[in-house]
Amino acid sequence: MKSFITSTAFVLLASTAMADTITLYTSQPNADAQRTVDAFMAANSGTEVDWVRDGTTKLMARLRAEIEAGNPQPDLLLIADTVTLEGMAQEGLLTAYKSPEAAAYDAALYSADGYYHSTKLITTGIVYNTGVETAPTSWGDLSDASIKGQIAMPSPLYSGAALIHLATLTGDEALGWDYYANLAANEARAQGGNGGTFKAVASGEKPYGMVVDFLAIRNKADGSPVEFVFPKEGVSYVTEPVAIMSTAKNVEGAQKFVDFLLGDAGQNLVLDMGYIPARDGMGVPEGFPAREDIKLMAFDPAEALANAETNKAKFAELFGAE
Amino acid sequence: MGATHTDGGSRSEARLLSAILVVAICLTLAPVLRLFVEGVTDEGRPSLALMADVLAQPSTLSALKHSLVTAGFGTLVSLVLGAAFAFLVALTDLRAKAALVFCLMIPMMIPPQITALSWTQIMGPSSVLLKTLGIAPPLGAPQPLYSPQGIIFLLGIQHMSIIFLTLRAGLRAIPHDVVEAARISGAKGVRTWWQIVMPLTLPSLAAGTAITFVTALGNFGIPAMLGIPAGYATLPTLVYQKLAGMGTTVLAEVSVLAMLIGGVAVAGILLQRLFQTRQKLHLVGSTSQPLALPLGAARLPVEIFLWIVVLAILVLPMFGLLATSLVPAYGVSLRFDTVTLASWHEVLLRQPVTARAFANSFGLAAGASVALIVICLPLAWLMERRKTRLARVFDSLLDLPYALPGVVLSIAMILLLIKLPFTDATLYGTIWIIFLAYLARFFAVMFRPVQASLKQFDPAMDEAAQSVGASLYRRLRDVVFPLSAPAAAAGAILVFLTAFNELTVSALLWSSGTETLGVVIFNLDDSGETGMASALAMTIVCVAIVLMALIQLFSRRFPKGVVPWQT
Numbered sequence: 001m002k003s004f005i006t007s008t009a010f011v012l013l014a015s016t017a018m019a020d021t022i023t024l025y026t027s028q029p030n031a032d033a034q035r036t037v038d039a040f041m042a043a044n045s046g047t048e049v050d051w052v053r054d055g056t057t058k059l060m061a062r063l064r065a066e067i068e069a070g071n072p073q074p075d076l077l078l079i080a081d082t083v084t085l086e087g088m089a090q091e092g093l094l095t096a097y098k099s100p101e102a103a104a105y106d107a108a109l110y111s112a113d114g115y116y117h118s119t120k121l122i123t124t125g126i127v128y129n130t131g132v133e134t135a136p137t138s139w140g141d142l143s144d145a146s147i148k149g150q151i152a153m154p155s156p157l158y159s160g161a162a163l164i165h166l167a168t169l170t171g172d173e174a175l176g177w178d179y180y181a182n183l184a185a186n187e188a189r190a191q192g193g194n195g196g197t198f199k200a201v202a203s204g205e206k207p208y209g210m211v212v213d214f215l216a217i218r219n220k221a222d223g224s225p226v227e228f229v230f231p232k233e234g235v236s237y238v239t240e241p242v243a244i245m246s247t248a249k250n251v252e253g254a255q256k257f258v259d260f261l262l263g264d265a266g267q268n269l270v271l272d273m274g275y276i277p278a279r280d281g282m283g284v285p286e287g288f289p290a291r292e293d294i295k296l297m298a299f300d301p302a303e304a305l306a307n308a309e310t311n312k313a314k315f316a317e318l319f320g321a322e
Numbered sequence: 323m324g325a326t327h328t329d330g331g332s333r334s335e336a337r338l339l340s341a342i343l344v345v346a347i348c349l350t351l352a353p354v355l356r357l358f359v360e361g362v363t364d365e366g367r368p369s370l371a372l373m374a375d376v377l378a379q380p381s382t383l384s385a386l387k388h389s390l391v392t393a394g395f396g397t398l399v400s401l402v403l404g405a406a407f408a409f410l411v412a413l414t415d416l417r418a419k420a421a422l423v424f425c426l427m428i429p430m431m432i433p434p435q436i437t438a439l440s441w442t443q444i445m446g447p448s449s450v451l452l453k454t455l456g457i458a459p460p461l462g463a464p465q466p467l468y469s470p471q472g473i474i475f476l477l478g479i480q481h482m483s484i485i486f487l488t489l490r491a492g493l494r495a496i497p498h499d500v501v502e503a504a505r506i507s508g509a510k511g512v513r514t515w516w517q518i519v520m521p522l523t524l525p526s527l528a529a530g531t532a533i534t535f536v537t538a539l540g541n542f543g544i545p546a547m548l549g550i551p552a553g554y555a556t557l558p559t560l561v562y563q564k565l566a567g568m569g570t571t572v573l574a575e576v577s578v579l580a581m582l583i584g585g586v587a588v589a590g591i592l593l594q595r596l597f598q599t600r601q602k603l604h605l606v607g608s609t610s611q612p613l614a615l616p617l618g619a620a621r622l623p624v625e626i627f628l629w630i631v632v633l634a635i636l637v638l639p640m641f642g643l644l645a646t647s648l649v650p651a652y653g654v655s656l657r658f659d660t661v662t663l664a665s666w667h668e669v670l671l672r673q674p675v676t677a678r679a680f681a682n683s684f685g686l687a688a689g690a691s692v693a694l695i696v697i698c699l700p701l702a703w704l705m706e707r708r709k710t711r712l713a714r715v716f717d718s719l720l721d722l723p724y725a726l727p728g729v730v731l732s733i734a735m736i737l738l739l740i741k742l743p744f745t746d747a748t749l750y751g752t753i754w755i756i757f758l759a760y761l762a763r764f765f766a767v768m769f770r771p772v773q774a775s776l777k778q779f780d781p782a783m784d785e786a787a788q789s790v791g792a793s794l795y796r797r798l799r800d801v802v803f804p805l806s807a808p809a810a811a812a813g814a815i816l817v818f819l820t821a822f823n824e825l826t827v828s829a830l831l832w833s834s835g836t837e838t839l840g841v842v843i844f845n846l847d848d849s850g851e852t853g854m855a856s857a858l859a860m861t862i863v864c865v866a867i868v869l870m871a872l873i874q875l876f877s878r879r880f881p882k883g884v885v886p887w888q889t
Contacts, residue, residue, distance in 0.1 A: 023834060029849055030675070031668055052834040053675075054845060058566045062833065068571075069740050069748040073834045129653075131461045150462045157567060191551050195850020200551070202653030203448030204461040205468075215850060222651035223660065320553075 022253040024051040025059050025074040027160070028240070032273050036078075039269050040260050047253050055193050056080040056160030067093070067247075075248035076257055080160035081238040082116060083167075083304045088243070089115035095244040097255055101262035104279050109239060118239030119261050121276040123294065124165045126229040127198065127216040129207035138232045139175060142208060143182035151188035152197045152206035156315050159193045161212055161238045166311055167304040168236035168297050175233070177314065184318045202226055217287040218274045228287075234295035239278055334794050339704040339713065346701055347716060350723045350762050353734035354584075360577040360737050376578040385560040386582060392473045392545065392556060393538040399478020400534050404485025405527065407628065411486075412493035413519070415614045416625060424874060425632045427887045430483035431866045433823040434543030435844050436859040437480050440639030442467050442547070443646045443856070448653055468552040473545050477538045479635050484537065485530040487887065492526025493519070501615075532594030536587045540727020542826040546844070557583045558729040558826065565830060573737060580730040587725055640863065647856035665853035675842055676858060682753065683839040687821035690760040691814040694768040697761075699810060702773040703802045707781070724766040728826030735759045735831065751833040759827045764820065768813035775809035775883075776802070808881040815873060816886050823866065 026033050030053050037049040054062065056079045066072045077085070088094050089111065098114035109118040126136050136142060142151055154162035169175050189206060198215045200206040202224045213235075216228035242261050244254045260266045267277040274285045276294075284291050304311075361373055376382055407426060411419055429437065443449065446465035452458035466472060496519065504518045545556040555563065561576045561583075617624055645656045647665050654660055669676055705713045723731055735758065739749040749755040779802075787797045825840030832841045839862055846855035877885045 025834070030673055030846065030851055030854065034668075034672055034674070050835065052837075053849070055849070061566055061568055064571070066751050066833070069750045071748060071751055073751065129461060189551075189553070191553050193848065193850075195848055196551055198850050199652055199852060200465075202651070203446055203465070204653070205446050205448070205463070205465045207461050219651040219653075223649075223654040224651040225653050 020046055020250070020253060021048040021050060022075045022250050022257060023073055024049055024076045024078060024257070025063065026051055026053055026078040027056045027059060027080050028053065028078065035273060036261070036266075036269065039265065040257055043260060043265060044256055047256065049257070055158060056084060057158055060084060072245060072247045074245055075250050075254045076242060076244055078119070078240065078242045078261070080122070080240055081164050082111075082118065082241050082301050083164060083308065084160055085116040085241050085243050086111070086301055086305050087308075089113070093246055095246045095248060095251065097244055097258060099255075099258050099262055101259055101279075104281075105262070106278075106280065109278050110241075116241040116243040117258060117262055118241045118278045119266070120240050120270045120278050121237055122161065122240060123213045123230070123235035123237045123276075123296070124161060124210055125213055125216075125235045126231055127201050127209045127211045127226050128229070129201050129204050130225045130227055131204060132207045135227065135229065136208060136231075137229060139169065139179065140233075141231075142188070142210070143179065143186050145186065147186070147208055149187040150206055151183065151186060151208045151210075152200040153183075153188055153190050153210040154194045154197045155190045155192060155319075157312055158191075161194065163308065163311065164238050164299065164304060165210065165236040166315060167307060168299045170311065171299070171303070172233065172297060180315065180318055188319075190315075190319050198226075213276075213288070214274050217285075221274075221287060230289065230294055232295075234297040236297055236299065240275075335704060335708065338700065338794065339708055339710070342697060342701045342704065343712060343716060346697060346720070346765070349697075349758065350720055350765050351716075353731065353738045353759075353762060354722055354726065356738045357577055357580060357584075357730065357734035360574055361581045372574055373578050373581075376575055377582070381555070381560060382579065382582070385555045385557045385579075386586075388470065388545075388549075388554060389539055389556040389558075389583070389586070392470060392477060393535055393541075395474040396477030396481065396538040397531060397535045399474060400480075400482040400485050400538075401527075401531060403478065403631075404482040404530070404534075405489055407482070408486045408489035408493060409519075410624065410628065412490045413615050414617050414624075415621065416617070416628070417621075418625075422628065422632065423887060424870070425636060426486055427483055427870065428636055428867060429479055430481070431819050431823065431870060432863055433825055433840050433843070433859075434476075434480050434541055435547050435825055435840060435847075436543075436643070436863060437476055437639070438467075438544045438547035439843070439847060439852075439855060439859055440643040441472075441476055443642035444638055449642065453655055465551075467548050468554075469548075470554060472548050473554070473556075476544050476548065477541060480541070480544065481534045481537055484534045485527075488526050488530030488533070489523060492523045496522050528594050528597050532591050535590045536725055536727070539583065539587055539590070540729065540826065542727075542729060542829060543840070543844070546829075547847070558727060561729050561733065562829060573733070577733050577737065580733040584726045584730045587727060587730075591725055640860070643856045643860050643863075647853055647860055649853065652850075652852050665851075666857040669846070669854040669858045670861065673854075675837055678835065679837045679839045679842045682756075682836055683822050683824075686753070686757055686760055686838065687818045687824075689757060690764055690821050691768075691817045693761060694764060694817060695810050695814060698765070698769045698772050698813070699803060699806060700798055702769060702776050702806070703798070706773070706776050706779075707784075720769060721766045723762040724764070728763065728824075729830065731759055731763055732827050732830040735762070735827075750831075751836075753836040756828050756831045756836060756838070759831060760821050760824070763827060764817045767817050767820070768810070771809040771813045772806050775806045779805050808883040811880070811884045812886045815884070819866065819869065822869075823862065 024037070028036065033051055033053050037051055041047065041049060059079060063072060063074065079085070085094065094115045096114040099117055102110050102117060105118070110116065126139070126142065128136060156163035156166040166180070169179060170177050194212050194215055197209045197211050198219065201209040201211065202219065213228060216226050220226050220228065242258050244251065244258065248254050262279065267279040267282050270277045271282055271285055276284050276288060276291065362368060362370060364371055410416060411422060416422070442465060444452070445467055447459050447461055447463050449458055467476070501514060501518055504514050509517065540558060542558045542562065545559050546562065549556060549559055550563070557579055561579050564572050564576050648661050648663070649656055650660060650662045650664060705717065735755055736750060739755050739758070741748055749758070784797055784801050787801050792800070823840060824838060825844060828838040828841050829844065832838060843855050843859050846858065873885055
């Protein structure tokens, strides 16, 4: 009983009483989140970071519930996509902060008002199990009838990156919604997030898939039997932006965190963890083609935000997903 | 403390009874009532519109069908496995029964999501085990467990211990002489079974089946790990997906779904009661000597077969879990040069969430056990002494929060506690909402054994104490508590072990800082960190087995009845 009281008291205190604690909600994988937080705390001694990880969609649902209950927990969000944050900024849920580091970034990578700043580039391409006979090279290859029922992809109803991927591909003139209809006809499985998709491909259960680059490239480096392909049509991308909540209890600490992520140290860490940094002139991690060889497909966040609900509904109808 | 007079004692008893009853009712029945209100009102006015709306959705109907199919056939699998083991262990002269029983209890103590995780790792194209044996299915072959059959199979294994325990208790109550009499009258092997043993055990079999069905219906871990990747939703996973994707804006909608699950669960229990009342058989005589039918030459083969089954359902999946936790990346096969402890190191030593989850799960489980002893002991005793109408009504309803699936209770708790009455405060997002949900959920687990033990207790002792002037508190402490302590300890052990591994309730109630162990494993696997999920799962399995082994080890020093699986 005593340990119970101590632990609950600690949990209750942690979010309120300690002034120099910031709370972060992030969709980064656990190990990366821990490394980011450790590096930040090493550079800013005296500021503690409490963090919670979950998929972007689930994290947002939780946050909405907390806002409704009148007790939003996080000071900061570091989640997959700018579309979600643009929506939150329009609702007045975010605080504007113009980070001095933003000068080293392409203007397309942060909100002009300072509501959010992109931290890295995460592309979605094709992953396949090295045991297959023919390697796919284009998005079109996944709708080929010869691999019917052998494709896995993350569901846009579940993952923020997958929703943007859907918006990008369906917005492409050559692919469009017909492409998704073909995928559905090819019995592609669209359930769960990127983690589940990668597992299905690595285990050989569904040897072909669409997945975020770092999962495939990093695990390949650790020995997973997979290859990652940047399809010839180009790749969709999300930028994992960081934003400060309008209800943040520790705004100063949160601003320090934003500056750290965008600064040299933070961006080198991004590179080191195996992601493409968003900052200009940073290079790419091992296993990636040169930055100028990665073809990014056109994407309009405002349009994606406006179409998000219709896109989800159309997708659910095509794939019969809940 | 001044209640030395008999009348005074009686008045203080009445006051205490009312006070504890109010607490108990608030804990157990208020959430269920609140849920019911949500489903049948629309902006404060009675309305069935929402209910009709939700029930007409195709997703609701298919999830209902899936729930009935998986829970129904899963129960059947449990029934076959559990009954076979129960008959053999209770009625025959098998050796090493204690070890067998201990091993059969383990599946129940392993969290369902770990069962699912471990089985998926020994089947399918990437199974290290099948690869080593050279019989791995080809690339692109579906994972056979991501299917209704997979869910049914694992639900069956997960819950076979329930059938085993209830049926074994029933079988042990059959007196030796009944079977002896049948034999003397000339009944042979099979006939003794069908005409004597089977009818006598039907009531306990029916009870076990009903509990298993309701537990399978409310299971979240297995259909979540196996069904979500296959697009096969049951009612609990549908509720989870709706809440996870859309948050509390869909509370009213999911409360209708929760009531639907609750309705099916209650129907299952009522059906069993009906069946049980029609099947009344009375046993005469004592149960001093249980049966021990000699198996003769068949004994060794039967023993070997039983142990192979036990090893298959326990050791094989654990081997899969261990193999996955030791390789550097998913899909790499396990060899001497690929073994790494990186996942173990990361999840146990670097992730702060792990320590937080251990502290939370341990604190919640221990706290719930202690709090329930404090509430249930005096309540059971007072209800036994003073059978007021309210107490009788409560007695007939208190199983409800345990019988209802965890998802139903979680939704009820969110509705009840998201805005506390008369204040702006909320318990949603704090650890207290999980704690209160655990108290409600496990109330019956603690209360029923204590109540049963107090029913056998001779009131003369308490009256004697009262007549020499012992106060209410003193009598509770010196007379009632020592007498019912073994039952309370058994209840506490069960509450602790189940709460420690709990996922269904906490999956919907956790928040930043209040993660439980079940939640952490589920989320790790969900994000693709299967190695870390496996390492943490192995740790928890070991903790559960060590706890059980310790209890088993000290069981000789405990009074009879303390160790729940030895009754």
